[in-house]
Amino acid sequence: MELTQFEDVFEGKLAKNEMVEPKDWMPDNYRKHLIRQISQHAHSEIVGMLPEGNWITRAPSLRAKVVLLAKVQDEGGHGLYLYTAAETLGVSRDELLNNLHTGKAKYSSIFNYPTLTWADIGAVGWLVDGAAIMNQVMLQRTSYGPYARAMVRICKEESFHQRQGFEIMTHLSFGTADQKAMAQDALNRWWYPTMMMFGPPDAESPNSENAMKWRIKRETNDQLRQKFVNQTVPQVEYLGLTVPDANLKWNEAKKGYDYSEPNWAEFKQVISGNGPCNKERLAARNKAHDEGAWVREAAQAFAKKRKEVYEAA
Amino acid sequence: MTTQEALFNYTLRLGDTNLILAQRLSEWTGHGPFLEEDLALTNIALDITGAAKSLLEYAATIENKGRSADDLAYFRNDRQFFNAQITEQPNGDYAKTIARQAIMDCFDYYFFTELAKSKDETLAGIAQKSIKEVTYHLRHTSSWLERFGDGTEESHNKAQTAINQLWQYTGELFEMNEVDEILLKEGIAVDLNLVKAKWEKHMADLLAKCTLTQPENVFMQTGSRKGIHTEHLAFILAEMQALPRMYPDAKW
Numbered sequence: 001m002e003l004t005q006f007e008d009v010f011e012g013k014l015a016k017n018e019m020v021e022p023k024d025w026m027p028d029n030y031r032k033h034l035i036r037q038i039s040q041h042a043h044s045e046i047v048g049m050l051p052e053g054n055w056i057t058r059a060p061s062l063r064a065k066v067v068l069l070a071k072v073q074d075e076g077g078h079g080l081y082l083y084t085a086a087e088t089l090g091v092s093r094d095e096l097l098n099n100l101h102t103g104k105a106k107y108s109s110i111f112n113y114p115t116l117t118w119a120d121i122g123a124v125g126w127l128v129d130g131a132a133i134m135n136q137v138m139l140q141r142t143s144y145g146p147y148a149r150a151m152v153r154i155c156k157e158e159s160f161h162q163r164q165g166f167e168i169m170t171h172l173s174f175g176t177a178d179q180k181a182m183a184q185d186a187l188n189r190w191w192y193p194t195m196m197m198f199g200p201p202d203a204e205s206p207n208s209e210n211a212m213k214w215r216i217k218r219e220t221n222d223q224l225r226q227k228f229v230n231q232t233v234p235q236v237e238y239l240g241l242t243v244p245d246a247n248l249k250w251n252e253a254k255k256g257y258d259y260s261e262p263n264w265a266e267f268k269q270v271i272s273g274n275g276p277c278n279k280e281r282l283a284a285r286n287k288a289h290d291e292g293a294w295v296r297e298a299a300q301a302f303a304k305k306r307k308e309v310y311e312a313a
Numbered sequence: 314m315t316t317q318e319a320l321f322n323y324t325l326r327l328g329d330t331n332l333i334l335a336q337r338l339s340e341w342t343g344h345g346p347f348l349e350e351d352l353a354l355t356n357i358a359l360d361i362t363g364a365a366k367s368l369l370e371y372a373a374t375i376e377n378k379g380r381s382a383d384d385l386a387y388f389r390n391d392r393q394f395f396n397a398q399i400t401e402q403p404n405g406d407y408a409k410t411i412a413r414q415a416i417m418d419c420f421d422y423y424f425f426t427e428l429a430k431s432k433d434e435t436l437a438g439i440a441q442k443s444i445k446e447v448t449y450h451l452r453h454t455s456s457w458l459e460r461f462g463d464g465t466e467e468s469h470n471k472a473q474t475a476i477n478q479l480w481q482y483t484g485e486l487f488e489m490n491e492v493d494e495i496l497l498k499e500g501i502a503v504d505l506n507l508v509k510a511k512w513e514k515h516m517a518d519l520l521a522k523c524t525l526t527q528p529e530n531v532f533m534q535t536g537s538r539k540g541i542h543t544e545h546l547a548f549i550l551a552e553m554q555a556l557p558r559m560y561p562d563a564k565w
Contacts, residue, residue, distance in 0.1 A: 049343035056339045060556040060565040061383045062366040069362060072342050073355040080348055118556055176563050284344065292346025294471070295407050298464030305463065
């Protein structure tokens, strides 16, 4: 087949809403875009284990401890499916991790913010996982099969996480005055960083055009952000908390809320490595990886010895 | 000491041992040597925290003074904790964590196997559930100890150092006091001499398979049956209990 025929098959699959599978021909820029997106997503899951893992040993009830452990374990599991999905595109996990550890690869910037109180664990589950679901729901029907299938499971678990986060917020908001203040403080600190998770305004979003064509994305950053605000404001009201935005107002004409844009200058700084925890997160990942080197080497040496014994027998 | 008091103390001993071990294990979450192992260790921590929760809930029921499992976990001081000292030892490197866990998994395997026959139905039920989990934990940690023992020179040395450091805390696991005597008569408690014989045999075989040397003539530390601990426990509790103690009226 000529290259153009391969392209026709590929375009045909996209047009018919069919899945592209690992052995199918695909354009280089499609492969590259997917590797970048899936690995960033995988990195986000494992870096995201750090701010939440931060509170496991301090979870204030046995039930909260069990739930948080399970949740952080789920995030690690998501990382695993996603690295595996990325590997089907011909890249190794070692290479991807190396890109993360050297700072070459990005991960979701939200995890460069600190979890300062227990309420932050609620806010991360409720807002951050809520925003993630909004971004990810459409990926269940994305064009690349392994990614789409991984996302089906991930979305199910994320919606459980969001409920878990909201449950923490409910306990706090309907608890003592101190607890409610803790909840409000967490909302104040996480609202704008969460809004940033949908990415820069559409006019400035460089990766969106192909992503829409390839069904890697289905709604624009601004559309998703609007949807998130519309969904979240009633939840804030239910909790009796206040969105930290004096300009927040229902707009009947657009059937949605008007809201203030997050501070995009801050967003750029955090993405460029200057957020409150960028260096700590990367240092923690590197420390775990480096200190784990002898463990991985021991496992390989042992496997090699066993293989030799087996082959000699 | 009444049977009820003995049963309360016995259940606390089991609950605390699981709680503190899980607390230590969960320090690894997100920091494991590679992703699969991070997940596996977190899973073990999750199982053990679950067992601790069931045991402390039962302890609260036995005590019957209006305290909950959370009250027992979060509002007792280190001198009122009865976990085995080995569980509070710092994680150290991965070999130390694995060695500590293999020692405890092996103990729990034989202990819960016996406890499953207890006349106390609640304890027997918790033990039956735990055996299934511990069987998997023991397989996992034993296979890692073997990889370390018979892997590289570095991993062998780390594993041997870990075993050498931890061995002094293994004697305590089999100590019996008045509590055990009272409950043994009732057919509730486990005869730890029986568990000890099985544990020793299993560990000797395991260490040999791992090409590791079992320490000899080790002076055994003691204290946890009386609520006496190493310096580490108070720090663990300071971290674990901070939030409920800061807001004693709060519900989480």
